[in-house]
Amino acid sequence: MTYCVWRLLKITSKKSPSDKKLISAIHTIAGFTPKNLELYRLATRHSSLIKENGNGFKENNERLEYLGDAILGASVADFLFKKFPYKSEGFLTEMRSRIVNRESLNLLARKIGIGNIVQYDQKNSQLQQVILGNTLEAIVGAIYLDKGYSSTKKFVIKKLITPNYDLDELVSTQTNFKSRVIEWSQREGKEVRFEIVDIKKGKIHKEFTAQVFVNNEVMGTGYGNSKKKAEQDAAYKTCEKLNILSEISVRS
Template identity: 40%
Template sequence: MGLWPFQRKKDVLGDRIKKAIRASFGFTPKKIDLYKLALCHKSHSKKGAVKNNERLEFLGDAVLDLVLADFLYERYPSKKEGELTKMRARIVSRECLISIAEKLSVGKEIPVRKQFDLPRETIIGNTLEAIIGAIYYDIGYKRCMQITLQAIRNNIDMDKVLEVNSDYKSMLQEWTQKKKKRVEYRCEEVTIGEDEKKFEATVFIDEEPFGNGRAGSKKNAEKRAAKQAWSKLSM
């Protein structure tokens, strides 16, 4: 018996993938066929067929490079080209991509034949790149960049991976100079409890408070305020 005109055949796989993308990346995909393709490894397609995720993996690899180049260029204005290239390479390393993919539960939706001899960890790392390619094609670069960076931040310690200088005051100073903004620290001594003295610092950017810090010395209080401000700017 055929379907009535007002009835639609249920897309079980599409619904499952849509739910998985929403849970892992925080948005609802529009063109679900792109994600079906992104999750189809070549071992699952017929010999010689192009209906697998390799082309989307190629696209996603390039998009990921651009997203990270964009992010690093903006976040580290004093870093030279060679340093930025090395920093990006650490994030897109196989080890990092596999770790991110596993935490995003990417592997649960990938149809792969059991006899295929490529390590499954490698497959899900490649598939993450294919998904990024699908996201870019589906909703455009700007949203893709936001979603990709959020997925990376949520699943790895980016500062630890990059091994960046943790002098947040200097980093904040460089950023405000580049943006032609004014940064100012205001600090006061406060009493905690009955007799414990602390310094509380607030950092202002163009007269707007961006971060607070409290410590036993004025210098350390300002450092903590700068770190909080930098975290807000990096979100």
């Protein structure tokens, strides 16, 4: 019997069945035994289960989700920054967005078993399908408070990113955002146009400002040292605003 298994059995021996299940699940998902179990109880409690403490505070995972969202984003950004030392800010931003977008996190959370421990109002049968990613973020927040940033970043990289995302595939399927905006406009029956609205002369090169108009409304403004780069930047911001950044597939 390994020390980790012995310690897990010792910790769970006097716990309730629900706590034993939670401790075992966190050990499976994260690779360690929780120190402060209450953090993980809170992280897995959705707001559809209204529970107030004596001070009128609603005990659900929304605050931990807020914290976990920031920690997850920082961990992924740190990982990508070091993984791709010669790539541009735009490339890194897109890669991070494709890893931590809501659809991707929902798929990932379902794969690693978050659905087995999330607590929610089961009268709403569709709710679990859309809250798993939020719960995963809340668990990241709980790990941060329980174990610190270094352990949390290790969890994000070794347990979430590395085994579940093919980074080479992500790189090879980099997106032409201008094409995506055009495809979206055709699908939705919207009128779209790209305009260079300003050109400034710099010491080394010109700086172009581009805007994307959808039905004559400005949806994105971008900058670059060429017309193409400025339009792509504006298109990326338009995709962000329209919530049409690409979804990515989590490894099965």
